[in-house]
Amino acid sequence: MELKEKLLSSFLAFENQVDVDSYVHEIRSEAIKKFETKGFPNKKDEAWKYTSLNKILKEDYSVFSKEENALEYSDVKKYFIHDIDSYKIIFIDGKYSSHLSETTHDGMDVCLMSAALTKPKYRLVIENYFNKIAKDDSLASLNTAFSREGAFINIPKGKLAEKPIQVIHFSTGNEAALMLQPRNLIVVGENSHVQIIERHQSLTSNPILTNSVTEVFANKRAIVDYYKVQNDEKNASLIDNTFINQKQQSHVSVHTFSFGGKLTRNNLNFFQNGEHIDSTLKGVTIIGDKQHVDHNTLVHHIEPNCESHQDYKGIFGDSAIGVFNGKVVVEKEAQKTNAFQANNNILISDKASINTKPQLEIFADDVKCSHGCTIGQLDESALFYLRSRGIPEKEAKALLMYAFANNVLESVKIPELKKRINKLIANKLAVNIGFDL
Amino acid sequence: MLKIKDLHASVEDKTILKGINLEVKAGEVHAIMGPNGSGKSTLASVIAGKEEYEVDKGEIILEGQDIDELSAEERAHKGVFLSFQYPVEIPGVTVTNFMKTAINETRKARGLADMPANEMLKLIREKSELLEIDRKFLSRSLNEGFSGGEKKRNEIFQMAMLEPKLAILDETDSGLDIDALRIVANGVNKLKSKDNATIVITHYQRLLDYIIPDYVHVIYNGKIVKSGGKELAHELEEKGYDWIKEEVNA
Numbered sequence: 001m002e003l004k005e006k007l008l009s010s011f012l013a014f015e016n017q018v019d020v021d022s023y024v025h026e027i028r029s030e031a032i033k034k035f036e037t038k039g040f041p042n043k044k045d046e047a048w049k050y051t052s053l054n055k056i057l058k059e060d061y062s063v064f065s066k067e068e069n070a071l072e073y074s075d076v077k078k079y080f081i082h083d084i085d086s087y088k089i090i091f092i093d094g095k096y097s098s099h100l101s102e103t104t105h106d107g108m109d110v111c112l113m114s115a116a117l118t119k120p121k122y123r124l125v126i127e128n129y130f131n132k133i134a135k136d137d138s139l140a141s142l143n144t145a146f147s148r149e150g151a152f153i154n155i156p157k158g159k160l161a162e163k164p165i166q167v168i169h170f171s172t173g174n175e176a177a178l179m180l181q182p183r184n185l186i187v188v189g190e191n192s193h194v195q196i197i198e199r200h201q202s203l204t205s206n207p208i209l210t211n212s213v214t215e216v217f218a219n220k221r222a223i224v225d226y227y228k229v230q231n232d233e234k235n236a237s238l239i240d241n242t243f244i245n246q247k248q249q250s251h252v253s254v255h256t257f258s259f260g261g262k263l264t265r266n267n268l269n270f271f272q273n274g275e276h277i278d279s280t281l282k283g284v285t286i287i288g289d290k291q292h293v294d295h296n297t298l299v300h301h302i303e304p305n306c307e308s309h310q311d312y313k314g315i316f317g318d319s320a321i322g323v324f325n326g327k328v329v330v331e332k333e334a335q336k337t338n339a340f341q342a343n344n345n346i347l348i349s350d351k352a353s354i355n356t357k358p359q360l361e362i363f364a365d366d367v368k369c370s371h372g373c374t375i376g377q378l379d380e381s382a383l384f385y386l387r388s389r390g391i392p393e394k395e396a397k398a399l400l401m402y403a404f405a406n407n408v409l410e411s412v413k414i415p416e417l418k419k420r421i422n423k424l425i426a427n428k429l430a431v432n433i434g435f436d437l
Numbered sequence: 438m439l440k441i442k443d444l445h446a447s448v449e450d451k452t453i454l455k456g457i458n459l460e461v462k463a464g465e466v467h468a469i470m471g472p473n474g475s476g477k478s479t480l481a482s483v484i485a486g487k488e489e490y491e492v493d494k495g496e497i498i499l500e501g502q503d504i505d506e507l508s509a510e511e512r513a514h515k516g517v518f519l520s521f522q523y524p525v526e527i528p529g530v531t532v533t534n535f536m537k538t539a540i541n542e543t544r545k546a547r548g549l550a551d552m553p554a555n556e557m558l559k560l561i562r563e564k565s566e567l568l569e570i571d572r573k574f575l576s577r578s579l580n581e582g583f584s585g586g587e588k589k590r591n592e593i594f595q596m597a598m599l600e601p602k603l604a605i606l607d608e609t610d611s612g613l614d615i616d617a618l619r620i621v622a623n624g625v626n627k628l629k630s631k632d633n634a635t636i637v638i639t640h641y642q643r644l645l646d647y648i649i650p651d652y653v654h655v656i657y658n659g660k661i662v663k664s665g666g667k668e669l670a671h672e673l674e675e676k677g678y679d680w681i682k683e684e685v686n687a
Contacts, residue, residue: 380489385525388485389535389595390513390543399538403529403578 003057003179004039008032010063011145018148019118027131031144038138050323050355051294056237056263059207061179063146065093069172071203073100079168079201084416086197087165089151093172094180096149100168108159113150113183125154129187133243133271134213140241143213147183150212153196157189157219164195164414169212171236173204184214188222195414199229202236214242218250220274225413226254231424232261234289241267248274248303255412256283257421258293259428269298270308272334277306284405284421285314285322286428288349294323301334301364310341313405316352327359328369335364341371346378346404348397398429438463438634439484439603444495446483452493453479455659461603464631468645468670469638471656472678477638478522480656481607484636485519486512499603513539514546516602516633520592520609527579532591533561535579536598543599564597568624585612593624600628605636610644622647642674655681 001009011032015025040057041048069092080088087110090100096112103111109122116122117130131147134140151167169182180200188194202208218224230238238261244252258264270279285293299308314322324343345354358371378400386396402425412418426432439461446454453476461467471477483490484497486509496503504512527535541551552560565575568590580588589609596604606625610618625648629635637648645653645667653669654661657678662685663669673681 379525382525382527384487384509385521385527386535386539387509388487388513388519388521389539389599390510390546391539392510392542392546393508395538395542396510399530399535400527403527406529 003061006061007063007142008036014064014146014148022117023123023127024117024130024147028145028147031136031141034136034141035138035145038141041138047296047325050321051263051265051292053263056207056209059177059209061177061207061209062175063179065095065175065178067174068095069093069174071097071100071170071172076100076170076201076203079170079199080166081164081197081414081416081420084164084414086163089165089167091149091169091182093170093174093178094149094182108156108161109152109154110165111152113152113185114148116152116154116185117148122152125187129215129217130185131215133215133217133245134241135243135269139211139239140213143181143183143211143241146181147213150182150184151186152184153186153194155188155192155194157191159189159192161192161194164197167196167198169200169210171202171208173202173206175206177207178209180208180210180212182210182212184212186214186216186224188216188218188224190220190222192219193223195225195227197227197229197414197417200232200236200238202233205233205235208233208236210236210238212238212240214240216242216244216252218244218246218252220247221249222247223250224252226252227412227414227417228254228256228266229421229424230256230258230261230264234260234262236261237263239265239267243269243271244279245271245273246277246279249276250274251278251280253280253282253411255408256295257424258283258285259287259424261291263292265294265296267296269300271300272302272306272308275303275305277303279306279308280411281308281310281312282408282411283312284408284425285312285316286401286405286425287315287320287322288317290319292321292323294325296323296325298327298329299339301328301330301337301339303333304335304337306334307338308340310343311408312343313408314343314345314354315348315401315404316345316354317348319349319351321352322354324354324356324373325359326357326371328361328371330362330364330367330369332363335366337364337367337369339367339369343373344404345373345375346401347375348378395431398426398431401429438500440496440498441484442496442498444483444497445493446479447491447493448479448489453659454483456495457656457659457661459654459661461634461636463634465652466629466635466637466648466650468650468653469636469656470640470642470653470670470673472682473640475656476659477656478607481519481605481636481638484605485509485517510542511546513599514543518596518599518601518604520589520596520604520606522608522611524580524588524592526581526583528581530579532575532577532579536561536595539595540598560598564594567597567627568594569620570594586614586617589613589621590617593621597624597628602633603636604628604633605638607638608640609637610639610641618644619647642670645670657681657685
């Protein structure tokens, strides 16, 4: 059975398992209809011109995990940033693992979407925020239809979440192939501050397809730092749909580190609903083999006096394919907008490729918008300089590649995470040198 | 230490070195002078192992071993050091991290363990003082935004850290004011010993007032056309290079 048919026919069974009277039933029913009409995106869609889902959709995915699976912390510790104190919301094959998690309701909610969607005390938050900014495109609709579990983070106003929150989705490979659809909702109150680290990690080479939707609401003067660590197994694919709504004077940054997985598509959308907003989108992509990473960003400047900064670096080896599609829309009212976008790439193999496409739609006349994309090779004279000091070719290349990506890492505010990313980069480049700069 | 025999080298099919013969013994300082475009920097790059340069004929023998087949890093591990005429800016790599990596990779190649961190710090402190380098400077990105003088001082700092057997200083005096020149020359002189050798490549005699050469060679049109003692440098300073060209062309 085609995956689409399988999903459609599973919907009734899914709804039978969950509370059909709930407020979200209507939303789910609408969403499945939208998915039925639109189907999966294909290359005819402009936004999917360079990324084809055909191959990964051919797998015979289970759309729900049949069993509860357990993992021992010691076996998966390496996927945590374990040298810091943090809240943890952990899922195994789409199901919550209380064993690995550390949630809280003390002054803020760091807990589960399933609780938020069913418990009366969260009703108001759900009515105010759930599915308010997720697009009604086919993949987000599909996720909405099956929305049941994920992270729910609700920080009231004036609260500094003193520990970062780690959200990790493990898949064990107990199913021959598994599709996961986590749904996350993050509401950050006025003047509040939160740091989130998200990771999707398969533990086997069985095919995994994750279609994730995250909605983030940053209220007035809120600060949200979101880090996505994408270093998954070779048959794990991820479609990450993240929607961020910002109110005035809020600062939101999203750093995406893409080093692994089969196919990764990041749909990252920022909506600026207020003045003096700052949005930061940064990414480092280092891939090889036949890996494919696609960054599809949107920054929608709606009101005046706001800024956005996009800086994506990519290093592509072997037959890897990169895509960057960065769209910036500046509405007529959004005067004095300062929008910056850069996408710089290095190709280290003749067979690797990158498709980069900035899209600027500017309707205001008093704005500063810049964009630039480059595709290059490693600088030969720099390479000779390093080698002449005794640094072997492989290490010298790694050092130059690290240096190239470094300014994206500079803005990572959690030192232990930065150290981990440095280590992942060293592993990815197969060198044993410290990048502790 | 170094023996160069009938060296011919070319870049992109253009022959630049046309039969260089040179012998440098341990403890010696050799100056190589010559007009622009005569092949001085090419000689330096060829000895250091820059891949764009093709050795068409001849030999470069370092301590009895022909190094023609060795990569730039292998030559560095054997003790060759080139102070660049134009040091490359590398944003994102700090001077300190660069030096740590270079030293430890060199040690690894020589079968030694990494240098302990405290020893490394001590060495960095000692050598930066020798070159009168501010500590802050060491955490900056390599050569990025450095002035001409800072770049050259940083080159000699690297040389001090790596303690090469054969140091080649390619136009180290260019872009230096008199104070920086003195600091750089002082550094080079302090590093001199009976076991190492220095080749100073320069267009002007100025640097040779501070780093006194044992021998002076003049390169013209890809060949060493004249050799002598330090007084040859003074003669060139006074009379320029035209008389050499005339002698050769006659």
